[in-house]
Amino acid sequence: MLNFRFIFRQIRSSHKQALIFVFCVALSLLTLVSLGGFSSSVRSSMLKDARQLHAADIIIHSHYPLSPVLTTAIKDYEKQGLATSAVVHEFYSMTSNTALEKSVLSHLKVIEKGYPFYGKVELASGRDFSEVLKEGTIVVEQSALDRLGAEPGDSLQIGSAELIIADTVIAEPDRPVSFFSFGPRIFVAAADLERLDLIRMGSRIHYNYLLKVNDPAMVDRLADELASVAVAPQERVNTFENAESGVKRFFENFLFFLNLIGIFTLLLAGIGIQTALGALLRDSEYTIGIMKAVGATNRFICSHFILMIMLLGTFGTLLGLSLSFLLQLYLPALFGGILPASVDLVIAWDTVFEGLLLGTAVVGLFSFMPLRRVRNLKPAAIFRKERGTAGGRLAQYFTIGVITCFFTGLTIWQLEDIATGIYFVLGLVGLLGLNTLITQALLRIIRKKRPRTLALRQAFRGLFRPKNATRAIIITLSASLSVIFSIYLIEQNLQATFIQSYPPDLPNAYFLDIQPTQRQKFSTILGTEAQFYPIIRARLASINGRAIDREIERQRRRDNLSREFNLTYRDFLLDDEQLIVGDSLFGNRIEELRQRGEVPVSVLDTVAEIGDIRVGNLLVFSVQSIPLKARVTSMRTRTESQVRPYFYFVFQEETLKAAPQTIFSAAKMERAKLAEVQNRLAKELPNISVIDIAKTIEILARIMHKLSTIVQFFTSFSIIAGLLIIISSIFATRLARIREAVYYKILGASSGFVLQVFTLENFLIAMVCGLLAGLIAQAGSWIVCSRVFDISYHPLPGRMAIMVGITVLLVIGVGIGASLSILQQKPAGFLRDEE
Amino acid sequence: MKVRITKSAGKNLCKLLLCLLFIYVLAGCDRQDKPSSNNPQPVAPARIYEGTIIALGDSLTAGLGVAEEEAYPAVLEEKLQQSGYNWQVINGGISGETSSGALTRINWIIAQKPDIVILETGANDGMRGIPTWVIKDNISQAAKLLKEAGVEVILAGMQMLQNLGPDYTKEFAAVYPAVAQEQKILLIPFFLEQVAGTPSLNLPDFIHPTPEGHRIVAQTVYPYVVKAIQARRLDRSAKNKKNR
Amino acid sequence: MADKVLEAVELSKSYRVDDRRITVLDNISMAVEKGEFLVIEGKSGSGKSTLLSLLSGLYKPDSGRILLNDRDITGLSEDQLAPFRNRTIGYVFQSFHLIPSLTALENIMFPAELNHDPAATAKAAELLRRVDLHQRDDNFPHQLSGGEKQRVALCRALVNSPQIVFADEPTGNLDSANGETILQLLMKLRREVATTLVMATHSREISSTADRILRLVDGRIDS
Structure with missing residues (x-):
C-alpha cells in the first residue's frame, strides 16, 4: 500500500532539502568514482615508472652465474610462454683509447636482446637502441668520450676486444638503481662478452637476470617460486615493486597518500549525505507527526521514507555517475597540460560498480540514524514543535557501532593491512572523540557569555536555540574540515620532503677521498664553489658508560650504533640544520669540559633517537683505537630531508683536526665543466674519485615532479569536492535557521541587523570549527607524517591561518546565501509556511 | 576506488641516497654493512705484551660483514698467543680506505708506537680504477715513513679483480713486489691467497671474506708476522747490547 | 472626523495556485481611526489574515495603497519598513511566533533593544509583571503553555508603545478560559498605552x- 503521490508531495514540499540531498549523493559518488578511477590509473602509471626503474618485472641478482635450478626454472617459464628473460652482466673495467693512450674505469653493462623490457634507452642520434647496439659496437655515455678524448666511430679497447663506438646514451631507464657509479656507462652487446674475456676466475660480475612476465598478475607468484629455488644468500630475487631501490619507499608513500585521500573522501561523502538527509527528514518531522497522529503505522511511514530516500539516492547516484563520465570526457582537456600524458583518466567499470555499492551502503548506513528518529517521533512532540529524541541509547550505540565497523572494514580493505587499518580507525575515532569533547566544553563556555551588543548576544543565543543542532553542526563541520585540512597539510609536507628536496642547486657531483693536503689544489681545479666535509671514521664505544651492545644493534631495522660513523668538525650549522636543544653548537662551558678531559659534541636528533642520547650525556668514541670522551652540548635537526650530506656527530675543529681524515666534497656544475674537472683531476690528483649523479638526479627529479603534479591534482580535486559537500551541508543546516530572521523582521529589525546576527553566528560556528579542525588536522597529519611516512613535519601555521580564514568566509558566505531570500522578501509568506 | 598498497614505513629516498652514498664510499664497496662490534678498550690494556702489531688496512682488515673478533687481526693475535708469542694485534682497519687515506694517517699510526705494521691497502684504489702509479707511490711512501720510524713493515700483496682488464690487473699486482723490493720489506705475495674467488669463503658481495676466510688470511699472514717478530727481537737485542 | 492612523485604498490580492488564480481580496478600501478598536470579522478563508498582513506591511498588495499616518508605505523596501514595524506597529499572532532562542523576558525586550531603548529591561519586566508571568521570565518559549506564550507575545507587541497593534486571531490557538484572559489583558493594556487595535477574529x-x-x-x- 505504497502511495507514490505521497512521496512525490513530500519531496516537493521540502524540495530544497531534497535537492541538496541529491546533490550530496551525486557529489559523493562523483568524487568516489572519479578519484577511484583516476587513482587506479595513476597507480598503474606509477607502477609503470617503477617497472622502468628496474627495466623488468623480476630481477634476479647474483655475483655468480645463476644456479642450474634457477636457470631451469626460468627456461621453463619461457617455454610455457609465461615470461621472457634477458641477462645483463654488469661490471667495472678499464677502457682505453689506445690511440691516445688514455684509459678510464668504466661501468660496463653487457646486455642481451630484450633489455630494457620497460622504458627506453635514449640515444643521442635518436635511433632505436636495439638497432644500434650490434656485435662489435658499444654505446657509451658522453663522459666516457670526454675522458678518453674519443668520438663516435672511434674504437676502444675493453678487455681483449676492440669495439667501435656506435652512439652516445642520453637516458637509461634503470640508471637510478645503480646510480652510484665510479665510471661512465658503456653498453656492450652480449655477443661480444666472450671476446672481452673479462669473466674469469677472480672477476667480480653482477649477474642480473631480468624477467618480463607476460601476465602482470603473475609477477608475485613467479617471483616467489624463483625465490624458493634460489641459492641463498647469493641469489636475490626481487620484483620491481619490492626491490630495495630507494624509490620504492617513495612510491609507497605516494600510493599510501592516494589511499588516504580515498578514505578521506569516503568520510566526507558519508558526512555530507548524513547531514543532508538529517536536514531533509527534520524538515518532514511535522508531516510525520501528523501522519502518526492520524494513525499511520511506523511501518507505513518508514517504508515511505525509505522509498523516498531510495528514489532520491538513486537519482543522486545516476547524476553522480553521469557527471563523472562527463568529467572523464573533459578531464584530458582540462588537465592535459597538468597531468603527465602517461596517466590515462579512464574510469573503469569496476570502480563504477564499487562506487555504486559504496554509495548505496553509505546512504543506507547514514540514513539509519535519522530514520530511527522518525520512528521514535511522538506526535505530541511535533505539535509542541520540539525535537524528538534519537531513541534508545542502545540503538544509537548500535548504529554508531555498525558505521564504525563498516568504515573499519573499508579502511582495512583500502590499506590491505589489518593492523594499520585498525590503528587508523582508532586514531580517527580518538580524534573525533576529542573533537566532541572540545566542542562540548566550548559550547558550555559560550553559553555562559552574555555580550552587551544586541546583535552579538542574539548570535550567541542563536547557537543555543532549542531544536537547534549547533553541536551536531560543529561536530560534522569540524570533522569534515579536519579531513580537508589534513589532506592539505600532508600533501604540503610530502611535497616539502620529496619535491623540494630537488632544488636546482643540488650537487650533481661528489668527490671522494680528497686528502687534507690536496684541498687547496682541489679547490683551484674545481674553480667553483663547493662544500667540503672532513670525514673522520670512528666507532661509538659507550653512551654514559653503557657499552654499545652489538647484538641489540644488529636487530635495528634502520641505522645502528655499532657501525663505523663519519665524524666531522665545523663551528657552524649547515643551511638545512637547526639547533633544537642548546643555544650554540658547543655550549659555553668548553673550558670546564677541557679540564675534565672531555670535548663538546653536537648530535643530530635522528641518531639521538636511536641511542636515546640526551644533551649532557657522555659519549666515548674510538677514533681508530684512540678513545675520545665527548660531552653532548647540543642537539641538531635537519629542516629539510634534502639530498645533502649530513653528519650525526659534529666536533670542534681542534678536537679532530689532527685525526686521520679524508675530505668529501659536493658541487653543482655543468656537464662540460665536470668533464674538464675530471680530466684535470685524473692528471693532477688521480686518487680522487668522482661520482657523477647528474643523470640520476635528472630522472628522479622528473619522477618526483610528475608525482607531485598528480598529488596536487588529487589533493585539489578532493578538496574541492569536500568543500562542495561541506557547502551543501552548511546550506542544509542553515536553511532551518532562517525562520529566525522572519521574527526579527516582523519586530522591526533592519536587514542590516539580521545580516549582522547571522554573520556573527556563522562566524562563531566557523571559527570554532576552523580552529578545532585545525587542531585535529595538525595532530592527525603529524601522526601520519611522522609515523607512517617517516618524514619531518612542518605545521605551516601561516597556511593554516589562511585555511581557517577561508573556512570562516565560506561558512559566512553560505550562511548568508541560505538566508538571502528572507532578507529581500516580505515576511508574511514565510509565516504562512510555518502555520 | 580501491588502490592497492603495501604498508609504508618508508624512509625517504633522500635519506637512502645519502645512506647508500656513505656506506658505499666510506665503508667499502658494499651495502651489506653488517654491524660489527668494535668495543675497543684501548685504555690501559690489562696485560703487558711483548710488542704491538698494528694491522693497518681497509675493510678486509676491519672485517666488514663479520664480527671484529672474527676478523683476521683478532684471529692472528689468538694464533700468536697460542704459539707463545705474547704480542698484541690492534685492528687498524678502516672500511673504504684507499692507499691515499692510509698514507695520510701513517703518522697517526706511528704515534701509537707499534713494533710491527701489516700494511694492507690498495684494494679500494683498484676498484675505483685509480692509476697504479698512485697506489705504488702511496704504499712506497707509507712503508718508507714507517721504516724511518723504526717500525717493522709487512706489506700485504694484493691482486685486482680480473674484470678490470688484463693490463690494469697486471700492473696492479706488480705494485706490491716492486715496493717490497724497493723498500726492502717483508711481502705477503697475495693477502687473499686461497680465499679470493671462492664462493664459500666470501660473503655474497664477492669481496669480503667470511669468518672462515679470515682464518685462512690469518694463516697466510702468520709466518710473515713470525718472521717480523723474530727480526724485531734481533733488532731489540742488538739495541740492548749497544745500550749496554 | 477623527485622525486616521491607517488608510487602505483599493487593495487587491490574489494567489496563483497551479494555473488558477484565486482572488483573496478584491478592491478593499477602509480606514482606521486613532484609538479605535476595529474588528475584522469573517469566516475562515474570507481574507482576514491577508488583509491584516497587507495593512501591517508584512505583505505586498497586487494593487492599491496603504497609508500609515498619511504616509504611503506600499512601495517601501523592507529596510524602510523596519522602523515602522519596530516603533509604530505591534503584532500578535494566532500561533505566537516567539523567538525560540530567547527567554520570555528577552523576547519582550528584543523590540525595545532594537529601538535602543535603555530602559528595555525595566519595561519588559514591568509588562511581564502585569501579565503575571514575572516568575517565568527565564523560561524559553517551549517551556511555556499556549496561554503563557500569547501573554508574552502581547507584552512584546506593546513594549515600544506602538500607535497601532494588529492581532490576528489572538485567541485562536487557546482554550476559552485562556482566550478570555488574553482578551482582557489586551483590552487593559490597550487602554493603558492608548493604542489603536485592529483585530481579525471570527x-x-x-x-x-x-x-x-x-x-x-x-x-x-460586506456593508
Whole structure:
C-alpha cells in the first residue's frame, strides 16, 4: 500500500532539502568514482615508472652465474610462454683509447636482446637502441668520450676486444638503481662478452637476470617460486615493486597518500549525505507527526521514507555517475597540460560498480540514524514543535557501532593491512572523540557569555536555540574540515620532503677521498664553489658508560650504533640544520669540559633517537683505537630531508683536526665543466674519485615532479569536492535557521541587523570549527607524517591561518546565501509556511 | 576506488641516497654493512705484551660483514698467543680506505708506537680504477715513513679483480713486489691467497671474506708476522747490547 | 472626523495556485481611526489574515495603497519598513511566533533593544509583571503553555508603545478560559498605552466589544 503521490508531495514540499540531498549523493559518488578511477590509473602509471626503474618485472641478482635450478626454472617459464628473460652482466673495467693512450674505469653493462623490457634507452642520434647496439659496437655515455678524448666511430679497447663506438646514451631507464657509479656507462652487446674475456676466475660480475612476465598478475607468484629455488644468500630475487631501490619507499608513500585521500573522501561523502538527509527528514518531522497522529503505522511511514530516500539516492547516484563520465570526457582537456600524458583518466567499470555499492551502503548506513528518529517521533512532540529524541541509547550505540565497523572494514580493505587499518580507525575515532569533547566544553563556555551588543548576544543565543543542532553542526563541520585540512597539510609536507628536496642547486657531483693536503689544489681545479666535509671514521664505544651492545644493534631495522660513523668538525650549522636543544653548537662551558678531559659534541636528533642520547650525556668514541670522551652540548635537526650530506656527530675543529681524515666534497656544475674537472683531476690528483649523479638526479627529479603534479591534482580535486559537500551541508543546516530572521523582521529589525546576527553566528560556528579542525588536522597529519611516512613535519601555521580564514568566509558566505531570500522578501509568506 | 598498497614505513629516498652514498664510499664497496662490534678498550690494556702489531688496512682488515673478533687481526693475535708469542694485534682497519687515506694517517699510526705494521691497502684504489702509479707511490711512501720510524713493515700483496682488464690487473699486482723490493720489506705475495674467488669463503658481495676466510688470511699472514717478530727481537737485542 | 492612523485604498490580492488564480481580496478600501478598536470579522478563508498582513506591511498588495499616518508605505523596501514595524506597529499572532532562542523576558525586550531603548529591561519586566508571568521570565518559549506564550507575545507587541497593534486571531490557538484572559489583558493594556487595535477574529463575542466591525465576505467588505 505504497502511495507514490505521497512521496512525490513530500519531496516537493521540502524540495530544497531534497535537492541538496541529491546533490550530496551525486557529489559523493562523483568524487568516489572519479578519484577511484583516476587513482587506479595513476597507480598503474606509477607502477609503470617503477617497472622502468628496474627495466623488468623480476630481477634476479647474483655475483655468480645463476644456479642450474634457477636457470631451469626460468627456461621453463619461457617455454610455457609465461615470461621472457634477458641477462645483463654488469661490471667495472678499464677502457682505453689506445690511440691516445688514455684509459678510464668504466661501468660496463653487457646486455642481451630484450633489455630494457620497460622504458627506453635514449640515444643521442635518436635511433632505436636495439638497432644500434650490434656485435662489435658499444654505446657509451658522453663522459666516457670526454675522458678518453674519443668520438663516435672511434674504437676502444675493453678487455681483449676492440669495439667501435656506435652512439652516445642520453637516458637509461634503470640508471637510478645503480646510480652510484665510479665510471661512465658503456653498453656492450652480449655477443661480444666472450671476446672481452673479462669473466674469469677472480672477476667480480653482477649477474642480473631480468624477467618480463607476460601476465602482470603473475609477477608475485613467479617471483616467489624463483625465490624458493634460489641459492641463498647469493641469489636475490626481487620484483620491481619490492626491490630495495630507494624509490620504492617513495612510491609507497605516494600510493599510501592516494589511499588516504580515498578514505578521506569516503568520510566526507558519508558526512555530507548524513547531514543532508538529517536536514531533509527534520524538515518532514511535522508531516510525520501528523501522519502518526492520524494513525499511520511506523511501518507505513518508514517504508515511505525509505522509498523516498531510495528514489532520491538513486537519482543522486545516476547524476553522480553521469557527471563523472562527463568529467572523464573533459578531464584530458582540462588537465592535459597538468597531468603527465602517461596517466590515462579512464574510469573503469569496476570502480563504477564499487562506487555504486559504496554509495548505496553509505546512504543506507547514514540514513539509519535519522530514520530511527522518525520512528521514535511522538506526535505530541511535533505539535509542541520540539525535537524528538534519537531513541534508545542502545540503538544509537548500535548504529554508531555498525558505521564504525563498516568504515573499519573499508579502511582495512583500502590499506590491505589489518593492523594499520585498525590503528587508523582508532586514531580517527580518538580524534573525533576529542573533537566532541572540545566542542562540548566550548559550547558550555559560550553559553555562559552574555555580550552587551544586541546583535552579538542574539548570535550567541542563536547557537543555543532549542531544536537547534549547533553541536551536531560543529561536530560534522569540524570533522569534515579536519579531513580537508589534513589532506592539505600532508600533501604540503610530502611535497616539502620529496619535491623540494630537488632544488636546482643540488650537487650533481661528489668527490671522494680528497686528502687534507690536496684541498687547496682541489679547490683551484674545481674553480667553483663547493662544500667540503672532513670525514673522520670512528666507532661509538659507550653512551654514559653503557657499552654499545652489538647484538641489540644488529636487530635495528634502520641505522645502528655499532657501525663505523663519519665524524666531522665545523663551528657552524649547515643551511638545512637547526639547533633544537642548546643555544650554540658547543655550549659555553668548553673550558670546564677541557679540564675534565672531555670535548663538546653536537648530535643530530635522528641518531639521538636511536641511542636515546640526551644533551649532557657522555659519549666515548674510538677514533681508530684512540678513545675520545665527548660531552653532548647540543642537539641538531635537519629542516629539510634534502639530498645533502649530513653528519650525526659534529666536533670542534681542534678536537679532530689532527685525526686521520679524508675530505668529501659536493658541487653543482655543468656537464662540460665536470668533464674538464675530471680530466684535470685524473692528471693532477688521480686518487680522487668522482661520482657523477647528474643523470640520476635528472630522472628522479622528473619522477618526483610528475608525482607531485598528480598529488596536487588529487589533493585539489578532493578538496574541492569536500568543500562542495561541506557547502551543501552548511546550506542544509542553515536553511532551518532562517525562520529566525522572519521574527526579527516582523519586530522591526533592519536587514542590516539580521545580516549582522547571522554573520556573527556563522562566524562563531566557523571559527570554532576552523580552529578545532585545525587542531585535529595538525595532530592527525603529524601522526601520519611522522609515523607512517617517516618524514619531518612542518605545521605551516601561516597556511593554516589562511585555511581557517577561508573556512570562516565560506561558512559566512553560505550562511548568508541560505538566508538571502528572507532578507529581500516580505515576511508574511514565510509565516504562512510555518502555520 | 580501491588502490592497492603495501604498508609504508618508508624512509625517504633522500635519506637512502645519502645512506647508500656513505656506506658505499666510506665503508667499502658494499651495502651489506653488517654491524660489527668494535668495543675497543684501548685504555690501559690489562696485560703487558711483548710488542704491538698494528694491522693497518681497509675493510678486509676491519672485517666488514663479520664480527671484529672474527676478523683476521683478532684471529692472528689468538694464533700468536697460542704459539707463545705474547704480542698484541690492534685492528687498524678502516672500511673504504684507499692507499691515499692510509698514507695520510701513517703518522697517526706511528704515534701509537707499534713494533710491527701489516700494511694492507690498495684494494679500494683498484676498484675505483685509480692509476697504479698512485697506489705504488702511496704504499712506497707509507712503508718508507714507517721504516724511518723504526717500525717493522709487512706489506700485504694484493691482486685486482680480473674484470678490470688484463693490463690494469697486471700492473696492479706488480705494485706490491716492486715496493717490497724497493723498500726492502717483508711481502705477503697475495693477502687473499686461497680465499679470493671462492664462493664459500666470501660473503655474497664477492669481496669480503667470511669468518672462515679470515682464518685462512690469518694463516697466510702468520709466518710473515713470525718472521717480523723474530727480526724485531734481533733488532731489540742488538739495541740492548749497544745500550749496554 | 477623527485622525486616521491607517488608510487602505483599493487593495487587491490574489494567489496563483497551479494555473488558477484565486482572488483573496478584491478592491478593499477602509480606514482606521486613532484609538479605535476595529474588528475584522469573517469566516475562515474570507481574507482576514491577508488583509491584516497587507495593512501591517508584512505583505505586498497586487494593487492599491496603504497609508500609515498619511504616509504611503506600499512601495517601501523592507529596510524602510523596519522602523515602522519596530516603533509604530505591534503584532500578535494566532500561533505566537516567539523567538525560540530567547527567554520570555528577552523576547519582550528584543523590540525595545532594537529601538535602543535603555530602559528595555525595566519595561519588559514591568509588562511581564502585569501579565503575571514575572516568575517565568527565564523560561524559553517551549517551556511555556499556549496561554503563557500569547501573554508574552502581547507584552512584546506593546513594549515600544506602538500607535497601532494588529492581532490576528489572538485567541485562536487557546482554550476559552485562556482566550478570555488574553482578551482582557489586551483590552487593559490597550487602554493603558492608548493604542489603536485592529483585530481579525471570527468570534462574535469579541466583535461585540469592538468600536467598529468590518465584515469580510469572499474578499470584499460586506456593508
